Amino acid sequence: MNMSNRVVHFEIHASDVEASKKFYSEVFGWKMQQMGGEYGNYVLVVTGPGPDEMVKGGVKMEDMGINGGMMARNAPKPGAEGVGPNAFVCIVGVDNIDTYFDKAKNAGGIVAMDKTPIPHVGTVAYFKDPDGNLFGMIQPEMPAEA
Secondary structure (H helix, E strand, O other), X not given: OOOOOOOOOEEEEEOOHHHHHHHHHHHHOOEEEEOXXXXXXXXXXXXXXXXXHHHXXXXXXXXXOXXXXXXXXXXXXXXXXXXXXXXXXXXXXXXXXXXXXXXXXXXXXEEEEEEEEEOOOEEEEEEEOOOOOEEEEXXXXXXXXX
């Protein structure tokens, strides 16, 4: 089997899985599928169409992405406040960074890096979820249509 070396799954490690499920559902509208004890009570995090839907066709490019999982944290929380990213960080594409920035703050997220425009790329911001996990969001700058 030839893999393309692309990121295919993410995991969120949470001290309070139920609170983290609520946070990400409120902010991004992600769906959560609780697995049973035989799967270590793992939670599947569905951000959009999965591989089955993609194979069938009809999935628009802006709906492409990856799904992930969530599990109980089994190590200490990330480091001290005011320290830059020190992990493999996932960045979520959004259509309006102002809307999602406010949603994250209102749901209990902590701003790690305010909205920052990156020329010819888009506007990016970083948050810590209520459990201290770092994530980013980006509103891509779309090229002008010819």
